[in-house]
Amino acid sequence: GFLSEFAQDEVKKKYQRDIIHNILNGLLSSKEMTEAAAQLGMKESDTYRVVDFHTIKKNVQRKYTKEQLHEVGVIVGELTYLLPDALIYRNMDQIVMIQQVDSDQTELEYQKEMEEVKDVIQRSILYRKKDTDFQIGIGKSVEGYQRLKESYHEASRAIKYIDIIRLVTGDKNKSVVHYSNLGFFQIFGKVDDVTELERYIPETLKKLYLYDEHKGELITTLQMYLRNKQSIRKTANAMFVHYRTISYRLEKIKQISGIDFDNANEVLAVSNGLIIYKMLKEIE
Template identity: 50%
Template sequence: RLLPDEHIYRNLNQIVCIHEIKPGETQAGFREEMEKLYQTVQKQIFHRNKTTDFQIGIGSIVNGYGDLKKSFKDSKKIIDYMDMIRYLYGDKNISVADFSKLGFFQIFEKIKSRDELMEYVPESLVKLYRHDKEHDGELIETLQAYLDCDKSANKAAEKLYVNYRTLSSRLKKIKDISGIDFKNSAEMLAVRNGIVLFKMAETL
């Protein structure tokens, strides 16, 4: 009823929609339609007092039915990476994700070994990961919040629900353990990308 002109297939926990791109239709326009669909379905779920986490994954555009399997796999992959997408865009409420938006991270999604993927994560982050694992710490989470807040310690402290002194202490520990230079823009880019790769590795 919501998508009268589409090919719809359903099973217990997923709905598959095959959409034929029409002349003049843009990918942005289709994504907007999916956003509207998501809002409609979420309202129906809410009215039924359900807590289902409904997500929409948009696969890659393919030519012909022969490549539909690839697009379907891509749509499932992007849903697996939903937490990573939310981090990339700084919006924890994102529930509609497009595989094409992975950008150069599509290169890494082809890697199926967690250890191999971790080889691309900066050593500074690996050190923090080891420390967190050994001491049940929160340094990577703190680093991510700090970067998400444009390196504002006050905003990061608010986001993590800790006081400024605690946040400052964690940042000092991050510097001491990892050697990260927060003033180096190139290193900051590598660290941000590394956090994304780390999240991808966690899904393997």
Template identity: 50%
Template sequence: MAYTVKQLLESKQFPDMRLVTCKENLNQEIKGIRIIEIEDMERYLTGGELLLTNMKVYFGETDREFRKHLNELEKKQVSGFIIKQHLDMVQKVNYYDILLKFCSERNIPVIEISEDEYYWGIIKYVILQIYDENIARLIYFKLTHDNISNMLLDGENFEDPTKNILFLLSSMIGNPVALYYSNLTCCASTTQDLSDFVFEKNVEKYKPDIVTRFEYKKQRKEHTQYITKIHVLGRVEVYLVVTEVNMPLTILDYMALENAVFTLQYSFMETYARNEIEKKYQRDIEYSLLNGLLTGDELSKAARMLKLEDTDQYCVVSFHTISSNSEDYYTKEELEEIGVIEGEIQRLLPDEHIYRNLNQIVCIHEIKPGETQAGFREEMEKLYQTVQKQIFHRNKTTDFQIGIGSIVNGYGDLKKSFKDSKKIIDYMDMLRYLYGDKNISVADFSKLGFFQIFEKIKNRDELMEYVPESLVKLYWYDKEHDGELIETLQAYLDCDKSANKAAEKLYVNYRTLSGRLKKIKDISGIDFKNSAEMLAVRNGIVLFKMAETL
């Protein structure tokens, strides 16, 4: 049985619908439904369609051109128009009045809806009235595919097309939509809520009643949420989340959701590729700058490209992620993890120059007026906590550390700050011992204190000359007997010379520890009651640790 304009009005599904022309000719069959997306839409109609428009596509057309399109639409025997009138958009041509007059003369029904009403609820309802469910699915999939794909043509950067797609999807399914990075921070949302996403304990896999290539999950909070994971080139993951605030999702809504995921995937791939090219170019410049490979005009040109000034102060920050193995080989999973950490740092430091070379992530930071070294270190400690939390969330064991280089004047000395930032990471274990805090993971070069003097020594044997002879004796004893005397001495001093605490720290009994301390005294002649000698021994252990890095 044919479905007519009259039946649509009498269905009361859309209370805001108002018939404004042609009350006599409402029994025309609706053979399809389309949004007028281009001015010559008549070329793409099969006949008998109900057309939806706000007439924006005709803005800029003359009175004559607009009437010509209407005549062509009449030849297609359209069943009617559903229009949204935007009173705030004043045009030289009054398209609304021309349409009403044209349709009145030709007995074509015109229905008006409010500006707040979305077309997609009407489209879904009408399609299900005029087709069986399988045909309706195919037609709606094609309609949503065409409309969402067109969003890629709008905007020139990552953010704009993404937001456009999300808002269009939200209008299609009648519920809010948000996009989250792999670390669950919000990338974009159709609401004002930009808080981090939280996976609930009741989250479960969900399979909608459609053919899908994507992984869906479902969880219940105040409202039910549907989560779709989007993979980008096997390197990046984002989550698309729909929250059922207004109405339950239907089969047709999943068609729209599938198209949105496909389109977002392509959008991200394009953005990712473009960013990789830009990063490669910038990476080459920053690599040369930080390693002192540029001089004269080349150096000045590189600085201009990075907007660095010779009158400003800078410091370089190195982020340690995954240590290189003996073969300098990294697994795919390790490289992906480093990439995720790089993305998190870029998000947390959007205005900084971030550079990555394999496992090395580096930041060139400009010292702002009034900014102190301690204040910047505090910022880096907050960043460390945020990134470490996400590493823990991903169940990774990455040894994340941050080394802050010395402050230098102008871009010409960035090489020195870069070297210092790498050194401080090399000496992180030594600093943990020096300050008695095994949890230190963020440090600046100044923390080395007077040990910066010894840092300049690059020969292991020369550095060992500054180690007290008593420690050298213990070193050779340990080496010959595979012993643990230096480790025992370090633990004893760390515990303020408490044998009980040192035994607990080393997981040995008190008698074993006492025996080791006696052996230490016998071999080295160390006087534990001499505070000056104890200071020399502590410093000697630090020098041992520095020597281990050479």
């Protein structure tokens, strides 16, 4: 009857979930991997990519409400409808997709397609009056299913850094990130202990941070000055202060830190150091 069919369907879904989980986390031997991939209809000669979808943040108790988990279920249904050829796997709050790569589609076209998917999902989230911050992390394309773990690792790293990218770029709506486009941020993906990154912060900047710890205006001025290609006028306009105020602050920055703004290498090291500081603050 209907109930036994439903039960069989649930068992099949759970089995598929377990297989995908084991493939993505590299928990299978080569032989097991071949068997699992065959059951999912995957071929070693095809190219795949993994996409990670972030939906809800855990509440203070690090638990989810029934309502939140129902919302994740609704999003899974929408993604399945929008991307019918993909393998979509859900584990509690996590949604992951394995997708065969279309060789005729460029990476840029794919990025745009994912932006459109994000827009559709985000609109329906708003329509349901939910506050889910829907984000998409895209991993690299890999040949065959044996290397899916690598693509998955990249996709989840991309998600991990969306908040920091929003912070650094000032683009609060950034929601779709391809790991290969992370550029400088990829360095952080390769560091297991993020506090190790402190070594890359120049001494000049450390001095300024110590001096400016409570007020914060010199660091903000420095960030804006570098973002505006060292134009005092543009920095003053962006910060809504007088030209002379910026000049005065820059003199103070030079006095305290000894930063040489004519040295391109030093300016690059300071710019990177500012990003690292932001990242370290984010993960405190």
